[in-house]
Amino acid sequence: MFTFLELILATIIVVTIIVSISILWPLIIGAAWSPSSKKVVNKMLKMAEVDSHDVLYDLGSGDGRIVSEAAHKYDAIGIGIEADPLRIFWSRTKLRLLGLNNQTKIIWGDIFSKDLSPATVVTVFLWQKTNEKLKGKLTRELKPGTRVVSYIWTFSGWKPIEVDQEDRIYLYIIGKSDL
Ligand SMILES: C[S@@+](CC[C@H](N)C(=O)[O-])C[C@H]1O[C@@H](n2cnc3c(N)ncnc32)[C@H](O)[C@@H]1O
Numbered sequence: 001m002f003t004f005l006e007l008i009l010a011t012i013i014v015v016t017i018i019v020s021i022s023i024l025w026p027l028i029i030g031a032a033w034s035p036s037s038k039k040v041v042n043k044m045l046k047m048a049e050v051d052s053h054d055v056l057y058d059l060g061s062g063d064g065r066i067v068s069e070a071a072h073k074y075d076a077i078g079i080g081i082e083a084d085p086l087r088i089f090w091s092r093t094k095l096r097l098l099g100l101n102n103q104t105k106i107i108w109g110d111i112f113s114k115d116l117s118p119a120t121v122v123t124v125f126l127w128q129k130t131n132e133k134l135k136g137k138l139t140r141e142l143k144p145g146t147r148v149v150s151y152i153w154t155f156s157g158w159k160p161i162e163v164d165q166e167d168r169i170y171l172y173i174i175g176k177s178d179l
Contacts, residue, residue: 018085018086019086021084021085022084022085022086022087023084025083025084026060026083026084029083029110029112030060030083030110030111030126030127030130031060031125031126031127031130033062033084033087034125035062035063035065036065036066036125036151038065039167040151040167040169041065041066041069042069043164043167043169044066044123044149044151044169045066045069045070045073045074045123047149047162047164047169047171048121048123048147048149048171049147050070050074050076050121051074051075051076052074052075052076053076053120054070054074054076054077054120054121055076055077055079055118055119055120055121056070056076056077056078056079056119056120056121056122056123057079057080057081057116057118057119057121057122057123058070058078058079058080058081058122058123058124059081059111059116059122059123059124059126059134060081060082060083060111060124060125060126061080061081061082061087061091061106062080062082062084062087062091063087063090063091063094064080064087064090064091064092064094064095064104064106066078066080066123067079067080067091067095067104067106068091068094068095068098068100068104070121071095071100071103071104072098072100075103076103076121077103077104078100078103078104078105079104079105079106079107079118079119080104080105080106080107081106081107081109081110081111081114082106082107082108083108083109083110083111085108088106088108091106092106111134112133112134112137115141116137116138116141116142117141117142117143119142119146120143120145120146120147121146121147121148121149122138122142122146122147122148122149123148123149123150123151124148124149124150124151124153125150125151125152125153126150126153127153128153128154128156130153131150131153131154131155132155132156134155135155135157135158135178138155138174138178139174139178142174143174144174144175145173145174145175146173146174147171147172147173147174148171148172148173148174148177149169149170149171149172150169150170150172151167151168151169151170152168154170155170155172155177155178158172158177158178159172159176159177160172160177161173161176161177
């Protein structure tokens with residue numbers, strides 16, 4: 001049998017491992033967590049003209065705020081892909097509590113290993129180097145006409161169709177921007 005002290009120690013080790021994976025893995029493969037403000041989320045969805053026919057993919061979905069807003073406000077299908085297991089748990093719980101389960105899905109894993117082809121809208125708030133790495137995959141997998149909205153960071157060499165200078169939000173359209 002374990003002593004009380006051993007159980008406490010084991011719990012501390014497990015929690016430390018989960019928190020480390022949660023913080024370090026996303027940093028290594030893409031970007032740290034930093035949530036978009038409500039104002040920015042609204043601007044991104046408006047810029048992409050999201051509606052009920054859309055399938056929106058948020059690449060690095062954090063706490064699920066973009067997925068949730070797309071489903072709740074615009075009646076779109078919202079799919080989030082997220083590497084951080086704690087944020088997966090948090091966002092899935094939030095979406096369940098909001099009653100958005102049927103319209104949303106949060107996938108655990110690396111955005112670079114997931115199929116993005118069903119998307120009609122893609123949102124990203126990552127880092128510049130991650131956007132650059134993502135460009136080829138977006139061009140290969142997304143259909144012409146798919147809107148890609150990026151917060152803060154650009155896709156170098158791609159021509160934005162619309163720019164919000166105040167908040168640094170960029171709208172790209174596959175087939176028009178990726179020259
Ligand atoms: C800056 S936050 C943006 C969160 C959310 N999209 C928002 O706008 O509020 C970036 C998120 O992407 C996740 N992330 C970074 N690289 C990733 C990757 N390669 N695959 C999946 N998720 C990733 C991080 O864990 C983090 O939650």
